[in-house]
Every structure is written in structure tokens, then in C-alpha cells.
Amino acid sequence: MAYAAGGALAAEVSKAGGLGFIGCGYTDASWGKREIDVACKSFQLSASATSTTLLPIGIGYITWYLTEHPELLEEHLEYTKQTPLAAFWFAYGDCRRFMAMVRDKSPQSKIVVQVNTVKEASDAADQGADAIVVQGHEAGGHGPVLNSSTIILVPEVVSMLQSRYPNRSIPVLAAGGIANGRGLLAALALGASGVVMGTRFMAAEESVYHINAKKAVVEAKDGGTTTMRTEMLDTLRRSNWPQGYNGRVLRNAITDAMERGESLRALQKLYDDAKASNDAKGLAIFAGSNVGLVNEILPAGQIIANTMREANQAYHNLSDMLDV
Numbered sequence: 159m160a161y162a163a164g165g166a167l168a169a170e171v172s173k174a175g176g177l178g179f180i181g182c183g184y185t186d187a188s189w190g191k192r193e194i195d196v197a198c199k200s201f202q203l204s205a206s207a208t209s210t211t212l213l214p215i216g217i218g219y220i221t222w223y224l225t226e227h228p229e230l231l232e233e234h235l236e237y238t239k240q241t242p243l244a245a246f247w248f249a250y251g252d253c254r255r256f257m258a259m260v261r262d263k264s265p266q267s268k269i270v271v272q273v274n275t276v277k278e279a280s281d282a283a284d285q286g287a288d289a290i291v292v293q294g295h296e297a298g299g300h301g302p303v304l305n306s307s308t309i310i311l312v313p314e315v316v317s318m319l320q321s322r323y324p325n326r327s328i329p330v331l332a333a334g335g336i337a338n339g340r341g342l343l344a345a346l347a348l349g350a351s352g353v354v355m356g357t358r359f360m361a362a363e364e365s366v367y368h369i370n371a372k373k374a375v376v377e378a379k380d381g382g383t384t385t386m387r388t389e390m391l392d393t394l395r396r397s398n399w400p401q402g403y404n405g406r407v408l409r410n411a412i413t414d415a416m417e418r419g420e421s422l423r424a425l426q427k428l429y430d431d432a433k434a435s436n437d438a439k440g441l442a443i444f445a446g447s448n449v450g451l452v453n454e455i456l457p458a459g460q461i462i463a464n465t466m467r468e469a470n471q472a473y474h475n476l477s478d479m480l481d482v
């Protein structure tokens with residue numbers, strides 16, 4: 159998660175049994191290196207010291223941005239030559255060239271591709287992705303305007319992969335709307351092998367998102383009414399997302415002004431002023447429609463422990479209900 163997931167969050171997620179990723183979308187290469195160092199320190203490793211084990215975190219890229227800044231991946235591959243990363247994540251664009259770079263320079267690392275359609279999932283499998291993240295439109299952050307919900311997309315992708323690749327087991331990870339153990343169990347029931355939780359960890363203690371933004375997410379309830387998908391925040395942030403994408407954000411004074419039809423100039427001023435003072439009323443706060451399930455800022459390790467405990471409990475309740 160760009161602007162949220164640095165080395166500390168990635169490391170704590172991995173220590174608790176997940177796989178944490180540093181989000182390098184929109185950054186320069188030095189930011190990623192610094193965050194890799196933070197994670198290394200947390201595992202008492204050094205990026206420059208030869209290690210026999212992988213650094214148990216991943217690093218994520220926004221593919222269209224990486225196409226404009228390929229040096230990000232080149233430099234990170236060079237930087238982690240001695241201590242390779244467990245995984246590389248690509249999303250939003252054609253990543254074939256970057257997958258080849260990872261296979262060449264860091265063959266021990268796994269490649270995770272996030273997709274939003276059945277066709278993209280089939281392309282990612284054809285291209286040799288080790289795991290596929292299937293992101294529904296509930297998700298916080300970006301996705302294509304034409305996108306279905308997680309509950310529909312995950313089983314459709316799982317069935318497609320089973321029939322297209324009967325002898326290859328490609329893990330599918332469900333993303334979008336999952337913020338607790340009940341969501342995890344539901345995703346497993348849909349055929350996923352695991353889940354990706356974004357909004358829940360954006361409000362983790364270790365996330366580098368501004369505290370005012372985390373508090374706004376924790377306070378928000380009923381995400382169908384308090385979040386929306388729009389391109390406007392990207393325009394105001396001067397971010398060049400390609401046509402056909404928008405992002406799910408918390409509704410706030412900016413989106414209200416946009417809906418009242420205020421001029422772009424007025425919106426830009428609102429945004430720039432809010433950014434200068436980190437006022438959540440006018441920031442671009444990327445968050446999913448699951449905000450109502452995120453009620454506390456917690457350490458990442460605690461989030462994972464709670465999620466696993468709740469999934470277990472929900473599983474037993476279900477067994478009782480189904481009498482199995």
C-alpha cells in the first residue's frame with residue numbers, strides 16, 4: 159500500500175504469520191531501500207550481508223508507474239542481491255517485462271500479481287505468476303471502473319484457473335472488503351487460499367499513513383455511504399492514473415464540494431490547504447467500503463492474531479449451524 163506500508167508494517171505482518179509488503183508505488187528508489195533497511199533491522203539482518211535465507215517480506219509496485227520509473231525495480235533488485243526478498247507484487251498494468259527481471263535477478267523470490275478481472279487472472283497465470291490477488295470493487299485504493307465484487311470475482315477466477323490449469327495449483331488471494339476473521343473464513347469458502355487486507359492494516363499502528371487519516375477511517379461507519387470511488391482525488395494529487403481507473407476514498411469535504419459542482423480550482427485549493435495541515439476533511443484517504451469493520455488502531459501483530467482467532471470461532475459456529 160503506497161503511503162501506508164513501510165518496512166515496519168511489512169516486518170510486523172510477517173512476524174505474525176502473514177506476508178507483509180512494502181508499498182513502493184509513486185516513490186523513488188531510495189525510499190524503498192530505506193524501508194528495506196527498516197525491515198532488515200527488525201529481523202536483525204543487513205541488506206548488504208550475504209544471507210542464506212530470504213528476507214521474509216515482499217515489495218509492491220504500481221505497474222504503470224514502474225513503466226515510467228523502471229529504475230525503482232532495477233535498484234531494489236541490486237540492493238537485495240545478497241538478501242533476496244520473499245516476493246515481488248505487481249498491480250495495474252502489463253508487468254511481463256518486470257516479471258522477467260525478477261526471475262532473472264532474484265529467482266528465489268515469488269511473484270504476486272494483483273488482478274481485477276477474470277481475463278487479467280488468466281493472463282497472470284499464463285505469464286507464470288506464483289500467486290494471484292483478486293481484488294473486488296469494495297477494496298480501498300485503486301481499481302478499474304468496471305470491476306465486480308470480491309464475492310463474485312474470487313469464485314469465478316478460482317473455477318477458471320482450475321479448469322484452465324488442472325495440474326497447477328495457483329494460490330488465489332481475495333482482496334476487497336476483508337477486515338476480520340469472518341471475512342477471512344468467507345474468502346476461504348469462496349475458494350481463496352488466503353486474503354489480502356489493506357484498509358485494516360492502513361489503520362495499523364505501524365502504518366506510515368498520517369494519524370489523522372487513520373483516525374478518520376476508524377471513525378467512519380457504513381462504508382457504502384462513507385466511501386466512494388472517484389478519479390478526482392488523483393487529479394488533485396496530480397497523479398497520472400491511466401484512463402479507466404478510479405480509487406475508493408473516504409468521503410469528506412472535498413468529495414462533498416465535488417458533488418456540489420464546485421470548480422476544479424476551488425477543489426484544488428481545498429485539497430492543497432488540507433494537505434499542508436494534514437486535515438482529514440480534505441485529504442485523499444484511500445480506504446475500502448469495509449471501514450465500518452475497522453474500529454481501532456491496533457498493532458499489526460494483534461490484527462493478525464484477532465483475525466485468526468475470529469476465523470476459528472466463526473468456523474466452529476458454522477460447523478454447529480451446518481451440523482457437520
Ligand SMILES: Cc1cc2nc3c(=O)[nH]c(=O)nc-3n(C[C@H](O)[C@H](O)[C@H](O)COP(=O)(O)O)c2cc1C
Nearest residue numbers: 159160183249297298299333334335355356357446
Ligand atoms: C491506503 C491504501 C493504499 C493502497 N495502495 C496500493 C498500491 O500501492 N498498490 C496496490 O497494488 N494496491 C494498493 N492498495 C489496494 C490493496 O492492495 C488491496 O487490494 C486492498 O486494500 C484490499 O481491499 P481492502 O482495502 O478492502 O482490504 C491500497 C489500498 C489502500 C487502502
